[in-house]
Amino acid sequence: MPAARRFAALSTSEPPTGQQVLLRQAVVLGGSVAGLMAARVLSDHAEQVLIVERDDLDLPGDEPRLGVPQGSQVHALLPSGLNQLKRWFPGFYEEALAAGAVNPPPRTNRFYLDGRLRQDPPSESPPAALISSRPFLESLIRQRVRALPNVRFLRARAEGLVFEGDAVAGVRLDGGEEPADFVVDATGRSSRLGDWLEANGFPKPEMKRMGIKLNYATALFRRPANPSVWSCISVANPGPGKVARIGGFTPIEGDRWTMLVSGYAGDRPDRDDLDFRRRCVEDFPPEFGEVATTAEQVGEVITYHQADSRRREFHRLRRFPSRLVAAGDAVASFNPVYGQGMTSAMLHASALSEYLRGDPDLARPARSYFADVKVIVDAAWQVSTMADLALPHVDGPYPRGYKAIQWISGRIFKASMRDQRVNQQLGKVTAMLAHPSALAEPRFLARALAIGARSTA
Ligand SMILES: Cc1cc2nc3c(=O)[nH]c(=O)nc-3n(C[C@H](O)[C@H](O)[C@H](O)COP(=O)(O)OP(=O)(O)OC[C@H]3O[C@@H](n4cnc5c(N)ncnc54)[C@H](O)[C@@H]3O)c2cc1C
CATH class of the missing domain: 3.30.9.90 (D-Amino Acid Oxidase; Chain A, domain 2)
Structure with a gap:
């Protein structure tokens, strides 16, 4: 399926349907945005969901916490992320306001x-x-996840995975082990999943930076x-x-x-x-x-x-355990000025839902999940890195056709300052409501280039 159609399916605002329980205990490592959203999805498909988080989440208030050091910085929620919050937590928007x-x-x-x-x-x-603020938003999501009857939180540090053959069967924590018939790594940008895989004889995903x-x-x-x-x-x-x-x-x-x-x-x-x-x-x-x-x-x-900015190329791995996925910054983390991180994590949750609703063969690696996550990461990566490549100190990697794409992007951006239709389409892409290929549609491109050319004259 073309990436744009897949992206549209994953960023849908439609409420989820069908809740087949496939798992006994699903374990989510990391209780931040990606982990909370994954837990919400898993709560439809597992008897029990356990969120393992090293930070104390019972502290009063919504101050930034150690495990999320970026939490003190400005955090914008893109419209596509807001759609996902409304989708998974009906009434969230009104409650947050x-x-x-x-x-x-x-x-x-x-x-x-x-x-x-x-x-x-x-x-x-x-x-x-x-x-x-970021801690405030996270605390609202956490409250909603805490209210789910089959989700519990455990304060512990994840230190590795337990395997049965090529399948993940549990997690190793600083205080012992927990059984799991499905694990989500949502431990963020510094995830050690690659090392854990390597230590157990699996290849490590390549990291692009x-x-x-x-x-x-x-x-x-x-x-x-x-x-x-x-x-x-x-x-x-x-x-x-x-x-x-x-x-x-x-x-x-x-x-x-x-x-x-x-x-x-x-x-x-x-x-x-x-x-x-x-x-x-x-x-x-x-x-x-x-x-x-x-x-x-x-x-x-x-x-x-x-x-x-970095992304881990899980989709390229020829060997990968079954019953294991990664989500959020553990897969990809972008230049934050584009505000894509939390929304991407929410769309990864949507990909997890698609995977679990698709009657998956749990004895095999979750390849369709990682293929969907790649669609989301590619879209965000394209928008943020294309803009960053124009910075004088950034020296690649350059995509094929970079000079032409850069010239066209410049014209579209200029046109967006003068023309509402161009501005709206560009806005949908930067808000992660539409796939970047929406900017290559011939009628849109002709209009943007014509207006962009006049703007530079
Ligand atoms: C300066 C800055 C500004 C940003 N601004 C924006 C913005 O405007 N909009 C936006 O959408 N995004 C923004 N982001 C990105 C956003 O912060 C991340 O994309 C988002 O937090 C990813 O969520 P996550 O759950 O994947 O990872 P994180 O939020 O990093 O959370 C990882 C969690 O895992 C826990 N953990 C880690 N290791 C372990 C372990 N071994 N055991 C147990 N728990 C563990 C941590 O304590 C933490 O709770 C910004 C990022 C930065 C750096």
């Missing part, structure tokens, strides 16, 4: 491209958004009840004499704004409040300086460095 997540009033967001403000046509109706050298700094500010600008995003593309920078501020729970300034390579915001303010004033549109110099800062500036 009631608990404090924010859907800003229409047309109070500002978007700058290369210093120019985009003027949205008045008829445009933006999709509903759900904006919050793109060095991005991304530097983030995030600070929180008090937000008035009705600000004139609720959120603002600024994208400065690289070019002669120009420095690539992305920044943004968005409203979150607790009447706060979370504000990000980022840089690449040697352009490295530090933890100093004055440096943060100076960057807001000098390197970003005036709205940034306005918030950073007039609103009360809450807490410290927190920085984060991500060296690369």
Whole structure:
């Protein structure tokens, strides 16, 4: 099936149907977004689901936790991810808003491209958004998963897998072993699954990397009840004499704004409040300086460095155990400025559901699952790495036809600033609501190229 159709099937908003119980105990390693979503899916197909998480998840409040160090940074939920949350947890959106997540009033967001403000046509109706801090969103998902009668949590560190022949039969934990007739590795970007496989005579998945050298700094500010600008995003593309920078501020729970300034390579915001303010004033549109110099800062500036985007090529492995899959960042983690990570993890859960609903032969490796995950990873990877390849310090790997694709993408992006139809189609792709091949449809391309050419004239 073409990737675009598969992508459409996986990103469906339709509620799941058919709940055949195939498993006694499914074990999910890692209790963050990917693990929680996988557990929700597995709860339809297993008598018991056990989530193994090394962090203490019973701490009060929704502060960032050690196992998810990126949790203090701005986290945007793409519309496709929101669809999946609504799909798997009916009523989630309303509950999240009631608990404090924010859907800003229409047309109070500002978007700058290369210093120019985009003027949205008045008829445009933006999709509903759900904006919050990352720990807050995760805690809401966790609450819903905790409420499932056949899911339990165990605080432990996963240290390996137990095998019976070529099938996974359990997990090794720091405090002993747990039997499992299906295991999901959702331990994130630093997953050790490859090492565990190798230690048991299986090949390790190849890891593809793109060095991005991304530097983030995030600070929180008090937000008035009705600000004139609720959120603002600024994208400065690289070019002669120009420095690539992305920044943004968005409203979150607790009447706060979370504000990000980022840089690449040697352009490295530090933890100093004055440096943060100076960057807001000098390197970003005036709205940034306005918030950073007039609103009360809450807490410290927190920085984060991500060296690369990476993906593990599970779909290429000729030998792989049965009753085992990986999900979320354990498979692929992207440049976070595109906000794809949590949504990808949610779409992996959708792929898991397709696999388990498809009457799988559990004695064989879950190849159809990994094929579906590849469709999702390819889509996100294409969008994020194509943009990153334009950064002067990024040196590949380049896809075939890179120069032509880059030229076309540039025109589409420019056209999107002037034309609502182009903007909507591009928006669907960046929101992971549509596969990137939607941007290669002949009628769309002709329109975008014509408008893009006029924009550069
Ligand atoms: C700076 C930054 C900003 C980001 N911004 C966005 C954004 O705007 N939007 C977006 O969608 N995504 C964003 N992301 C990506 C997002 O954070 C990840 O894609 C997402 O958290 C992936 O979820 P996960 O469950 O796969 O992994 P993680 O969230 O990393 O969770 C892994 C879990 O596994 C647990 N674990 C690890 N090892 C073990 C073990 N051995 N035993 C038991 N438990 C273990 C950890 O404690 C943790 O709970 C950003 C990432 C970064 C770095």
